[in-house]
Amino acid sequence: MICFDGVDKHYPGGHEALSDVSFEIGRGEMVFLTGHSGAGKSTLLKLMMLMERPSAGRIVVGGQELTTIHRRKIPYYRRHIGVVFQDHQLLFDRTVFDNVALPLEICGTPPLEIGRRVRAALDKVGLLKKERALPIHLSGGEQQRVGIARAVVNKPPLLLADEPTGNLDPKLSADIMRLFQQFSQVGVTVLVASHDFALISHMNKRLLTLADGRLVSESAVPRPINSGGRFERT
Amino acid sequence: MSEHSASRNTERAGAKSAVKKDAQGATSASQAPLLKSYFLNHRKVAKQSVVRLFRHPVATLMNWLVIGIAISFPAASLLLLVDLDDVAANVKDGNQITLFLKPQISTAGGEKLTLSLSQHSSIEKVTFIDKDQALLQLKDIAGFDEALALLDENPLPATILVTPSASLVSAEQISKLGQELGAMSEVDRLQMDLEWVKRLFAIMDLVSRIVVVVGFLFILAVMLVISNTIRLAIENRRKEITVVKLVGGTDSFVRRPFLYMGLWFGAGGALIAAVLIELGFGWLNQSVVPLASSYGSTFRLSGLGVLSLLALLGIGMSLGWLGARLAVRRHLQGIEP
Numbered sequence: 327m328i329c330f331d332g333v334d335k336h337y338p339g340g341h342e343a344l345s346d347v348s349f350e351i352g353r354g355e356m357v358f359l360t361g362h363s364g365a366g367k368s369t370l371l372k373l374m375m376l377m378e379r380p381s382a383g384r385i386v387v388g389g390q391e392l393t394t395i396h397r398r399k400i401p402y403y404r405r406h407i408g409v410v411f412q413d414h415q416l417l418f419d420r421t422v423f424d425n426v427a428l429p430l431e432i433c434g435t436p437p438l439e440i441g442r443r444v445r446a447a448l449d450k451v452g453l454l455k456k457e458r459a460l461p462i463h464l465s466g467g468e469q470q471r472v473g474i475a476r477a478v479v480n481k482p483p484l485l486l487a488d489e490p491t492g493n494l495d496p497k498l499s500a501d502i503m504r505l506f507q508q509f510s511q512v513g514v515t516v517l518v519a520s521h522d523f524a525l526i527s528h529m530n531k532r533l534l535t536l537a538d539g540r541l542v543s544e545s546a547v548p549r550p551i552n553s554g555g556r557f558e559r560t
Numbered sequence: 561m562s563e564h565s566a567s568r569n570t571e572r573a574g575a576k577s578a579v580k581k582d583a584q585g586a587t588s589a590s591q592a593p594l595l596k597s598y599f600l601n602h603r604k605v606a607k608q609s610v611v612r613l614f615r616h617p618v619a620t621l622m623n624w625l626v627i628g629i630a631i632s633f634p635a636a637s638l639l640l641l642v643d644l645d646d647v648a649a650n651v652k653d654g655n656q657i658t659l660f661l662k663p664q665i666s667t668a669g670g671e672k673l674t675l676s677l678s679q680h681s682s683i684e685k686v687t688f689i690d691k692d693q694a695l696l697q698l699k700d701i702a703g704f705d706e707a708l709a710l711l712d713e714n715p716l717p718a719t720i721l722v723t724p725s726a727s728l729v730s731a732e733q734i735s736k737l738g739q740e741l742g743a744m745s746e747v748d749r750l751q752m753d754l755e756w757v758k759r760l761f762a763i764m765d766l767v768s769r770i771v772v773v774v775g776f777l778f779i780l781a782v783m784l785v786i787s788n789t790i791r792l793a794i795e796n797r798r799k800e801i802t803v804v805k806l807v808g809g810t811d812s813f814v815r816r817p818f819l820y821m822g823l824w825f826g827a828g829g830a831l832i833a834a835v836l837i838e839l840g841f842g843w844l845n846q847s848v849v850p851l852a853s854s855y856g857s858t859f860r861l862s863g864l865g866v867l868s869l870l871a872l873l874g875i876g877m878s879l880g881w882l883g884a885r886l887a888v889r890r891h892l893q894g895i896e897p
Contacts, residue, residue, distance in 0.1 A: 401809055415802075432813055
């Protein structure tokens with residue numbers, strides 16, 4: 327599903343964010359990405375979102391060679407990836423429903439279908455009753471769950487999360503991790519960047535550790551058999 | 561869903577990636593609903609951008625007024641020019657030549673000259689007005705009656721009105737005829753309407769050039785005002801743009817609300833301009849109509865018809881769209897997640 331091959335990324339000014347990073351993640355796997363802050367976790371996610379381009383090396387996501395994707399094709403590529411942000415990036419001028427519906431509207435989904443899918447996603451994160459609420463009136467944990475509902479409403483084959491539990495207490499964090507685990511069980515590839523070691527060790531998943539832009543350790547967890555996963559709707 | 565079954569098929573075939581599948585889906589069965597939801601999205605965005613405008617009614621009204629005032633000037637000038645052009649078209653036929661005869665020429669002499677001129681190949685029509693007739697005509701015009709009563713004798717010369725034949729089209733040919741007629745011994749002086757027509761057209765040409773230049777500047781100003789307003793709107797919605805781009809919004813999706821905003825700014829401005837023009841012309845007509853009727857004309861400023869109102873609206877909306885397009889092009893590219 328995801329394949330990094332000798333990826334370098336340096337920013338103008340000489341800062342080396344990633345150097346010679348290579349790894350593979352199979353379809354339906356759930357993997358944690360960890361490391362101290364500034365180790366390159368966010369850069370790695372940004373490369374996968376095509377918010378940045380690598381300085382060297384190859385990245386293949388869902389059978390797509392990212393270096394060859396034209397700028398105009400980026401939106402269509404991004405529609406296959408659900409992203410959960412630490413600061414959840416909700417729009418405060420519209421309701422929970424409209425926030426979650428955004429990716430579907432962008433794809434041109436018919437209104438009836440939008441209603442059905444948004445409610446399914448909100449039900450999944452336990453916020454069905456809050457669809458008419460404005461995000462500002464929700465708690466931090468609820469806002470994060472709205473962000474997750476928006477990320478999965480499209481049924482993307484790949485889910486990326488950048489410090490999704492950064493501001494949450496341990497109980498809420500565990501709830502959210504359980505959600506991610508459920509998605510991976512139905513075939514969604516999940517990559518979670520986090521430095522919450524207690525939580526990660528509890529989850530017992532494969533772990534990629536970055537330090538100063540290098541991949542320093544990769545815990546050995548057997549890879550699923552169908553590792554050549556491509557983007558497909560589940 | 562056709563999308564789903566398409567996906568299953570490719571899965572079975574095991575060859576095509578889903579990214580390619582989307583492109584295929586768009587060309588086959590799913591095109592009609594996609595097109596429908598595309599228009600639905602347009603309708604929704606168009607409505608939302610109106611709602612957004614009315615969320616700040618004072619600021620919106622101010623913008624509309626600025627745009628309306630700026631559009632009304634070139635539009636009103638254009639309408640005035642069209643009206644004047646109609647007037648001038650009537651004058652155009654008046655390439656008449658008036659011959660003032662020397663005072664010692666008798667009425668019989670004048671009639672004789674008229675008869676001989678009517679044989680002239682370049683002359684279509686000749687009318688002789690003797691001294692008494694001229695006096696009577698002048699008396700008809702209000703106010704002159706009393707003034708003429710003070711005079712002992714008729715001071716007016718006899719005149720012959722000459723209409724050149726239609727075969728003389730160029731001003732040069734007509735002025736050549738004028739020279740010929742002026743050289744006759746009976747003629748004291750002659751006046752050619754053509755010169756006045758020429759001057760009128762020269763003045764109108766100058767005025768229309770000025771209107772074009774000033775109008776162009778005003779239109780540029782309208783576009784820049786709209787562009788700047790849209791730029792501020794883009795700044796205010798920076799976060800929203802970032803999020804939309806992150807979840808896969810294309811450039812045209814991101815652009816759409818701002819283009820509609822520009823369209824509404826232009827439309828509102830055009831409507832304000834229409835109101836200003838109607839009010840202004842109504843007010844001007846209060847003095848134009850009496851003035852024209854004193855010249856025996858029923859001329860009045862015609863103002864906006866349905867067609868020119870639609871044209872004004874169209875122009876306003878195009879300007880809004882172009883202004884928005886300008887802002888979007890310069891400022892939207894810079895906002896990347």
